[in-house]
Amino acid sequence: MPHPLKVIGLMSGTSLDGVDVALIETDGESVAAFGPSRTYAYSSDDRVLLVEALELARGLTDRDARPGVLADAERRLTERHAEALAAFFREFPGHRDVAAIGFHGQTVLHRPEIRLTVQIGDGPALARAVRLLTGGAGPSLVYDLRAADVAAGGQGAPLVPVYHRALARGLALPGPLLVLNLGGVANITYIDADADPVACDTGPANALIDDFMKVRTGVPVDRDGAAAAAGRVDEAALARLLDHPFFARKPPKSLDRNDFREWVALHGGLDLMSTEDGAATLTALTAACVGAVFPHLPKRPVTLIAAGGGAHNPTLLRFLRERLGIPVLRAEEVGWSGDALEAQAFAFLAVRSMRGLALSFPTTTGVPQPMTGGIVVPAAASQGS
Numbered sequence: 001m002p003h004p005l006k007v008i009g010l011m012s013g014t015s016l017d018g019v020d021v022a023l024i025e026t027d028g029e030s031v032a033a034f035g036p037s038r039t040y041a042y043s044s045d046d047r048v049l050l051v052e053a054l055e056l057a058r059g060l061t062d063r064d065a066r067p068g069v070l071a072d073a074e075r076r077l078t079e080r081h082a083e084a085l086a087a088f089f090r091e092f093p094g095h096r097d098v099a100a101i102g103f104h105g106q107t108v109l110h111r112p113e114i115r116l117t118v119q120i121g122d123g124p125a126l127a128r129a130v131r132l133l134t135g136g137a138g139p140s141l142v143y144d145l146r147a148a149d150v151a152a153g154g155q156g157a158p159l160v161p162v163y164h165r166a167l168a169r170g171l172a173l174p175g176p177l178l179v180l181n182l183g184g185v186a187n188i189t190y191i192d193a194d195a196d197p198v199a200c201d202t203g204p205a206n207a208l209i210d211d212f213m214k215v216r217t218g219v220p221v222d223r224d225g226a227a228a229a230a231g232r233v234d235e236a237a238l239a240r241l242l243d244h245p246f247f248a249r250k251p252p253k254s255l256d257r258n259d260f261r262e263w264v265a266l267h268g269g270l271d272l273m274s275t276e277d278g279a280a281t282l283t284a285l286t287a288a289c290v291g292a293v294f295p296h297l298p299k300r301p302v303t304l305i306a307a308g309g310g311a312h313n314p315t316l317l318r319f320l321r322e323r324l325g326i327p328v329l330r331a332e333e334v335g336w337s338g339d340a341l342e343a344q345a346f347a348f349l350a351v352r353s354m355r356g357l358a359l360s361f362p363t364t365t366g367v368p369q370p371m372t373g374g375i376v377v378p379a380a381a382s383q384g385s
């Protein structure tokens with residue numbers, strides 16, 4: 001096993017809530033040690049800018065174009081990542097000797113069917129900012145990790161399955177195992193012994209709930225699932241929503257954050273529901289979407305491990321248990337950090353990229369062959385530039 005590197009992963013996910021920073025020690029094949037992790041929240045102003053950027057990005061046909069507010073959003077996002085790292089190094093000065101950084105950026109558009117996925121975030125600019133923080137040659141920085149997969153005909157997402165598999169090797173749980181990330185969008189990794197993991201996005205998770213709660217209450221979250229717990233699931237609306245062709249498609253498949261927005265507006269009937277019933281119905285939708293992937297899996301999973309922000313929502317966890325009929329564990333119950341998992345994954349993927357190892361596989365993104373990816377700004381290259 002090559003010597004493990006100290007690596008930081010940076011993730012800004014589809015829920016637009018902030019920058020996740022996580023440190024691990026890894027050789028890109030297994031994890032030697034977990035370090036600290038933190039989330040640095042976006043201000044409501046940042047969020048408004050990112051939402052505008054997502055709206056504008058809907059019309060993009062060129063992944064390198066940054067018209068209007070997209071250029072502002074990319075600058076702001078890169079700055080926020082530099083500030084997040086500055087705060088992280090202030091708190092953990094002993095980790096300034098980090099060897100590499102994996103920088104996901106912010107997905108503003110994801111349309112793999114036309115080979116287009118756009119993550120904003122200026123890798124070379126962040127590499128320069130990091131060098132000012134660390135001194136010396138600074139770490140290598142790896143960014144744009146989805147592009148190669150999409151260019152080769154893959155879905156470009158999810159990319160975390162190879163990390164989930166590495167972690168799952170250390171567990172003594174009965175399989176097949178399902179790892180579920182409940183972010184803005186939900187995605188699963190199905191792991192059965194040493195077979196290649198099977199993965200896909202399953203449907204909306206928190207993004208629809210957050211957007212609905214923002215309209216109804218001004219606050220973009222159903223904190224602890226309180227509203228959903230007080231509501232009644234409209235099963236007829238749920239059945240209409242599950243009639244979307246996405247659910248009949250076999251994996252690999254992936255989603256843009258806003259893919260279900262119009263569908264829900266058309267078929268959800270949420271305008272006629274109370275806040276509680278609407279929250280309950282959208283929360284049940286997230287759980288039912290995970291159930292909808294079961295018929296597409298090689299075998300029925302026997303254990304589910306839930307991670308991501310949605311794993312803090314007890315109503316969502318209850319709905320998952322009720323609708324799936326299998327044990328649902330929180331990531332912490334198996335010794336993982338549910339909130340840091342994705343950022344850790346991008347640290348892991350950065351090392352894999354630097355070593356030329358595969359990030360994605362035919363069974364995870366549908367790419368024709370296992371595929372590496374990412375653009376590396378080597379430590380020395382950022383020196384003096």
Ligand SMILES: Nc1ncnc2c1ncn2[C@@H]1O[C@H](COP(=O)(O)OP(=O)(O)OP(=O)(O)O)[C@@H](O)[C@H]1O
Nearest residue numbers: 013014015183184185206223224308309310312313
């Ligand atoms: N206590 C809580 N109760 C209910 N929901 C919560 C709670 N804490 C976090 N969340 C939800 O989790 C979301 C954030 O999840 P997470 O950070 O995993 O998303 P992300 O990484 O941005 O998304 P993705 O994985 O899609 O890229 C918040 O937007 C919120 O809806």
Ligand SMILES: CC(=O)N[C@H]1[C@@H]2OC[C@@H](O2)[C@@H](O)[C@@H]1O[C@H](C)C(=O)O
Nearest residue numbers: 014107110157158159160183185187
């Ligand atoms: C295009 C894109 O950014 N997709 C995200 C999004 O958020 C969750 C889900 O949709 C997943 O497919 C992916 O992120 C995780 C980190 C992944 O690639 O594994």
